Amino acid sequence: AQKITQTQPGMFVQEKEAVTLDCTYDTSDQSYGLFWYKQPSSGEMIFLIYQGSYDEQNATEGRYSLNFQKARKSANLVISASQLGDSAMYFCAMRALYNTGGFKTIFGAGTRLFVKA
Amino acid sequence: DGGITQSPKYLFRKEGQNVTLSCEQNLNHDAMYWYRQDPGQGLRLIYYSQIVNDFQKGDIAEGYSVSREKKESFPLTVTSAQKNPTAFYLCASSVDGISYEQYFGPGTRLTVT
Numbered sequence: 001a002q003k004i005t006q007t008q009p010g011m012f013v014q015e016k017e018a019v020t021l022d023c024t025y026d027t028s029d030q031s032y033g034l035f036w037y038k039q040p041s042s043g044e045m046i047f048l049i050y051q052g053s054y055d056e057q058n059a060t061e062g063r064y065s066l067n068f069q070k071a072r073k074s075a076n077l078v079i080s081a082s083q084l085g086d087s088a089m090y091f092c093a094m095r096a097l098y099n100t101g102g103f104k105t106i107f108g109a110g111t112r113l114f115v116k117a
Numbered sequence: 118d119g120g121i122t123q124s125p126k127y128l129f130r131k132e133g134q135n136v137t138l139s140c141e142q143n144l145n146h147d148a149m150y151w152y153r154q155d156p157g158q159g160l161r162l163i164y165y166s167q168i169v170n171d172f173q174k175g176d177i178a179e180g181y182s183v184s185r186e187k188k189e190s191f192p193l194t195v196t197s198a199q200k201n202p203t204a205f206y207l208c209a210s211s212v213d214g215i216s217y218e219q220y221f222g223p224g225t226r227l228t229v230t
Contacts, residue, residue, distance in 0.1 A: 093159075104176075107159030109159050
């Protein structure tokens with residue numbers, strides 16, 4: 001079964017420090033994609049970063065990088081130089097082929113990040 | 118400005134009433150999606166549509182219905198058959214059914230008492 005697991009319900013980090021949010025996934029597909037989204041308290045989902053299963057380099061977008069370890073089926077998000085505005089819920093997600101055709105996105109339960117001043 | 122709008126932001130209904138949530142996009146995207154989010158949980162797919170006049174059930178479609186008569190619009194009706202309708206509902210769109218990046222609307226928080 002396709003599944004995303006985020007084992008950290010909440011995380012604290014000091015402002016300006018780096019933090020790693022864990023994500024493991026399970027799929028039997030050879031081709032898949034992994035994402036991270038940020039959800040502030042206002043509720044909207046903000047796309048952060050994407051990693052394709054065949055991408056050899058780890059994805060990076062500004063202060064965000066995705067530590068992709070295919071053999072371990074993990075796709076951890078690293079946020080460098082944390083800012084107070086990074087306090088939010090973070091979701092790991094995987095793009096999977098749906099049984100009725102087309103693709104769907106499977107989300108993990110999320111990790112709430114608190115950045116301390 | 119291109120984007121996705123959902124209205125209203127907050128919606129209150131009495132148990133037993135059907136309610137329709139609006140989702141409009143001006144991004145010219147073919148694919149649209151409806152997700153449900155419960156407190157402390159991730160998003161779960163209710164319905165999706167890859168093209169006008171076509172839609173498919175997601176993982177939790179029971180008690181919901183949708184239509185896709187126009188490319189820009191994908192309204193979701195929460196029927197009285199939905200046992201636990203109180204939740205946060207998010208609409209999203211993507212260029213097509215293959216594209217990985219989804220753009221989300223601001224969401225509608227539905228409370229049914």
